[in-house]
Amino acid sequence: MSKERLDKLISSQSMMTRSEASKLIRSGNVKVNGEVIKNTSAKADTESDTIEVCGEILNYKKHIYIMLNKPAGIVSASRDNNEKTVVDLVPESLKRPGLFPAGRLDKDTTGFVLITDDGEFAHDILSPKHHIDKTYLASTDVLIDEKYLDSMRNGMILGDEQLLEAEIDLIENEDSPVYKIILREGKYHQIKRMIGSTNAVLTSLRRIRMGNLDLDESLASGECREITEDEMKLIK
Numbered sequence: 414m415s416k417e418r419l420d421k422l423i424s425s426q427s428m429m430t431r432s433e434a435s436k437l438i439r440s441g442n443v444k445v446n447g448e449v450i451k452n453t454s455a456k457a458d459t460e461s462d463t464i465e466v467c468g469e470i471l472n473y474k475k476h477i478y479i480m481l482n483k484p485a486g487i488v489s490a491s492r493d494n495n496e497k498t499v500v501d502l503v504p505e506s507l508k509r510p511g512l513f514p515a516g517r518l519d520k521d522t523t524g525f526v527l528i529t530d531d532g533e534f535a536h537d538i539l540s541p542k543h544h545i546d547k548t549y550l551a552s553t554d555v556l557i558d559e560k561y562l563d564s565m566r567n568g569m570i571l572g573d574e575q576l577l578e579a580e581i582d583l584i585e586n587e588d589s590p591v592y593k594i595i596l597r598e599g600k601y602h603q604i605k606r607m608i609g610s611t612n613a614v615l616t617s618l619r620r621i622r623m624g625n626l627d628l629d630e631s632l633a634s635g636e637c638r639e640i641t642e643d644e645m646k647l648i649k
């Protein structure tokens with residue numbers, strides 16, 4: 414990477430404004446390669462320079478990828494005037510400008526939401542062209558009749574839309590059925606509408622996997638953590 418102004422570079426990694434970053438620089442709280450830099454227009458190279466802010470090494474990342482275990486009742490948006498959003502749940506330590514959910518879950522759906530500031534990556538994983546599987550657990554009040562399961566597996570027609578083939582398997586017992594459903598596309602309320610067209614009623618929906626990356630079940634509802642580089646490879 415080419416050199417970048419320190420104030421811009423520091424503010425891109427947190428919710429600190431550029432003028433707050435400049436203030437930190439002027440007050441002697443920023444070091445580059447061990448040397449205090451007070452000149453706010455100084456530049457640094459994120460690959461070859463060691464940048465310290467308030468005594469802590471800045472671990473520069475061009476983009477961030479966050480896994481959230483979304484609770485029910487939270488909207489999948491960056492901002493909302495009335496409702497709490499998935500981005501509101503990101504802790505300060507992971508926050509930075511431009512975060513958004515790469516793919517939405519309905520307000521009442523729980524589970525894996527990926528939050529990032531990388532538009533290109535989000536476009537890639539959401540595009541049906543790339544066929545990134547999204548895996549859900551859907552609970553229903555009664556067993557879904559076999560004829561509907563077959564139609565989902567073969568690519569059902571919903572209204573005037575032809576859906577791609579979905580995988581659907583019963584994974585829990587007949588008294589409280591739970592189906593594992595794997596979709597390769599993400600149409601509006603897709604699973605709700607698919608199950609809505611059967612004899613059964615959907616009682617809860619949870620996303621547990623994106624690509625080959627499982628939701629970290631050690632995350633409590635509402636908790637987030639950064640996705641590692643190795644884990645990122647499992648998504649695509």
Ligand code: URA
Nearest residue numbers: 519522602603604605
């Ligand atoms: N399908 C739905 O109906 N809702 C979701 O949140 C995700 C998939």
